[in-house]
Amino acid sequence: MKVYLNTRRKKTYTPRIYFSPKDNEPPRWIRFVEIGGFLVLTAVLVYIVFFSGIFNIKKVNIVNAEQVDIQRLEQKIKEKLSEKKGVFPKNQILFFINTEEIREHILDNFLEVKEVSLEKHFPDILKI
Structure with missing residues (x-):
């Protein structure tokens, strides 16, 4: 007669480490440079669009206006464009x-004008 002893092994729990936080994290200065670079780039773009004048309307082209006084029309349009709304001159950009x-x-x-079409031409022309 054979005697069997309890030969089953106990299962031991070994935690699995999927990543080590210290190994996969970039150094802090790289994160600082990324955030700082993003903020500088955003500030430069805001300056270019709002304050540099690159995208301000410099020329208004009036086409096919035979029955209208072109100087008067251009003056009225420039008056409308020079109106400020808030802090930024929105109508000039x-x-x-x-x-x-x-x-x-x-x-x-x-x-005397029956139909008007406006086209924006990059970077600073408004065609009417």
């Missing part, structure tokens, strides 16, 4: 011009 508002302004002030 090409990206923020509300073309629908300018179109309505032209149609209201010039009764």
Whole structure:
């Protein structure tokens, strides 16, 4: 007769380490450089768009305006563009011009005009 002893082995728990936080983390100065670089890049872009004048409208081209006084029309458009709304001169920057508002302004002030189309031409031209 054979005697069997309890030969089952106990399972021991060995924790698995999927990553070591210290090994995979970049040094702190690299993170600082990344965040600082992003903030500097954002500040430069805001300066270029809002304050540098690169995207300010410098020329207004009026095309196919036979029955309208072009100087008067251009003067009214420049008056509308020079209006300030808040801190920034929104109507002078090409990206923020509300073309629908300018179109309505032209149609209201010039009764002989039946149709108006506005086009923005990069970087600083508004074509009417």
